[in-house]
Amino acid sequence: MRKMHALLTLIFASLRGRLFATTVSILAVAVALAVVAVTGIVSFAIAKQAFESGRKYPLIVAAEGSSETQIILSTIFHIDKPRGKIPFETYETLKKDPRVTAVFPIAAADSVGVFPIIGTDGAFVADLGVGYRGDIALADPHDAVLGATVARQLLMDVGTEFTGTHGMGGSADEAHEHADHTYIVKGILDPTGGPEDAAVYTSYKAVWEIHGEKGHKGHEGHKGQGEEKEDHDAHHDHVPSVPESDHDHDRYHLSDGMLTAVLARTGNPVQVFDLQQEYSKPGLTAVNTAGAVRSFQKYFNTAGLVATFFAGLTLLIAAALILAITLMALDARRRELALLRILGIGRGMIAVLIMLETLIVTVTGVVIGFLLGHGIPSLFAADISRWVGASVEPWHIGANELPAIIGALLLGQAVALIAMLRAYRMDLVEESGKN
Amino acid sequence: MRIVLQGLERSFTDPSGNRRRVIAGVSADIAPGALVAVTGPSGAGKTTFFNLISGLLLPDSGTITAGGIELAKLSERDRDRWRAKEVGYIFQTFNLLSDLTIIDNAVLPHILIGSGAKGDLEKRAEASLATLGIGDHLRKYPHQLSVGQRQRVAVARALLASPRLIIADEPTANLDDASARIVADAILALRGRSTIFIASHDGRFGAVKPDLTIALGGEAGHA
Numbered sequence: 001m002r003k004m005h006a007l008l009t010l011i012f013a014s015l016r017g018r019l020f021a022t023t024v025s026i027l028a029v030a031v032a033l034a035v036v037a038v039t040g041i042v043s044f045a046i047a048k049q050a051f052e053s054g055r056k057y058p059l060i061v062a063a064e065g066s067s068e069t070q071i072i073l074s075t076i077f078h079i080d081k082p083r084g085k086i087p088f089e090t091y092e093t094l095k096k097d098p099r100v101t102a103v104f105p106i107a108a109a110d111s112v113g114v115f116p117i118i119g120t121d122g123a124f125v126a127d128l129g130v131g132y133r134g135d136i137a138l139a140d141p142h143d144a145v146l147g148a149t150v151a152r153q154l155l156m157d158v159g160t161e162f163t164g165t166h167g168m169g170g171s172a173d174e175a176h177e178h179a180d181h182t183y184i185v186k187g188i189l190d191p192t193g194g195p196e197d198a199a200v201y202t203s204y205k206a207v208w209e210i211h212g213e214k215g216h217k218g219h220e221g222h223k224g225q226g227e228e229k230e231d232h233d234a235h236h237d238h239v240p241s242v243p244e245s246d247h248d249h250d251r252y253h254l255s256d257g258m259l260t261a262v263l264a265r266t267g268n269p270v271q272v273f274d275l276q277q278e279y280s281k282p283g284l285t286a287v288n289t290a291g292a293v294r295s296f297q298k299y300f301n302t303a304g305l306v307a308t309f310f311a312g313l314t315l316l317i318a319a320a321l322i323l324a325i326t327l328m329a330l331d332a333r334r335r336e337l338a339l340l341r342i343l344g345i346g347r348g349m350i351a352v353l354i355m356l357e358t359l360i361v362t363v364t365g366v367v368i369g370f371l372l373g374h375g376i377p378s379l380f381a382a383d384i385s386r387w388v389g390a391s392v393e394p395w396h397i398g399a400n401e402l403p404a405i406i407g408a409l410l411l412g413q414a415v416a417l418i419a420m421l422r423a424y425r426m427d428l429v430e431e432s433g434k435n
Numbered sequence: 436m437r438i439v440l441q442g443l444e445r446s447f448t449d450p451s452g453n454r455r456r457v458i459a460g461v462s463a464d465i466a467p468g469a470l471v472a473v474t475g476p477s478g479a480g481k482t483t484f485f486n487l488i489s490g491l492l493l494p495d496s497g498t499i500t501a502g503g504i505e506l507a508k509l510s511e512r513d514r515d516r517w518r519a520k521e522v523g524y525i526f527q528t529f530n531l532l533s534d535l536t537i538i539d540n541a542v543l544p545h546i547l548i549g550s551g552a553k554g555d556l557e558k559r560a561e562a563s564l565a566t567l568g569i570g571d572h573l574r575k576y577p578h579q580l581s582v583g584q585r586q587r588v589a590v591a592r593a594l595l596a597s598p599r600l601i602i603a604d605e606p607t608a609n610l611d612d613a614s615a616r617i618v619a620d621a622i623l624a625l626r627g628r629s630t631i632f633i634a635s636h637d638g639r640f641g642a643v644k645p646d647l648t649i650a651l652g653g654e655a656g657h658a
Contacts (some may be wrong), residue, residue, distance in 0.1 A: 002546055002552065002553055003546060003549065005546075005553075006543050006546035006547050006553075007547065009535075009539060009543060010532070010535070010543060010547075013532075013534035013535050014534050016534060017533065017534030336533070339530070339531075339532065340532075340544065340547075341491070341515075342489070342491060342518075342524050343518075343524065343544040343548070343592075344515050344516065344517075344518040344519020344520070344522070344548045345515070345519070345544065345547050345548060346511070346515040346516075347511070347515075348512070349547065
């Protein structure tokens, strides 16, 4: 015990003596593992959110020309722009379909600050199953329900009035304020950590009012940024069921009778497949959410694998760095190690000393990497959740994390063994003759 | 500790590949507590000789018997243990571990080799360091001390476990007068209790008549 204490004193003194090299080595391991941890946390959160949404809304009908991933991102996570419009009659037809147990309209076109305004109905907000205060019925086109993050960041409460900005997180050039349509905050949702935290829900009728003929007469209601006078032709809706052009400004103009998507729930999964076939027709794309989520997960798994590959590469570089630093330090410390030998400390103990030094660096890097990889997401869980549009679980251990930790420890052990062998074979007696 | 050297020889291969005999036919019978002066010009093999009698190196031929133990018959591990227990080694320079404090430099190696309990060793080290005039520098690091002060720490460490064999290789070289006097006095004070081998050009040691002189320099030394 006394010997181990003395050995550790010697080791920590030595590590402290080359603080910069020690810090760099530890950080290299820590950063690599933190990347793996954060990737795992984010991938898991997104996959979980997509899976749950897939269960809740097994069918999404959107405009033709959008990819399934795009539709999921814009409709479920509110983090991509909708790529076109579909007629309102799609919603009405689905609503009348006996196979459909619930159906919700989505008309996303505007934003307030960085948060998207989702035109829908009170039934959809109620269907989110989130606690709230105030009123979430969206009975009037001026009513709005805010997600918890929106209310907190924009300092809004029930009764606050605000106006929307045209477009969804677009550039200032394409944005303009819908000053003629004032929303009143009627309800505020409790925080969930999910995409609803960062969304503003209004009636789809409000979106029509703003973007329809009433709202877009010669652009009168717009306080444009860099577009005081603009040809209003661009704001006229396209032929229903035809995908929008790539010009974002056109894309977000939803006049009466247009939506960006419809979410539907059915009695059983087979009916989802039937409906998907029926609604995959010119102008429309029907997404079987469960199937899309699987490919979506594949996408994220691939992204996760790529991130893990680079983290693995970083780990290898870290291991090489630690080995190089340890071997250089060994050479630099030949005289001190020779002194220990002369004082009667055996080769074996010197080898153990070097091995423990290397292991301590690796293990410290692993521990710090774990704490960074989970601690930072824990501290900024709300921000990360808003950023990825899904509730993150900061202490979730991703599938690649444990192998990465074991890999780091094995690499550290391998480096330690190499250093130990080198130390064991060093002819330190020769050093004693050098004065 | 009685040391018996018989026909000691040791050669090295120099960088050009030639075999060079450094120690040639050294024989001596040294009584316990004797003061032995090891002399010879630079490169005569004094350090090699010290490494042989401390068990760090083995002779090519001949024997070294220390306290009745023939060193060549011990395993490397046992020689390490023997050296840790019996030998106090003082060099000209590079005596201390730069990352350890003065008190840790004096004590830690002894704990690692199992020479005693930490508390007891620390008490003895503090007393010894105070005697050598560096009692106020226990928590400092070697780079914060003068060369002379560092050498005094090395002496304190070497003498801490009351070794029966003391090897001092130019222990006062490069020291200021005050430090050299303190170091020399500390080493010579052990004469009679420990067998002391000393190689030094310092007049302080020259003024003291050794019990034996071993002259190295390619010629066989003898008592």
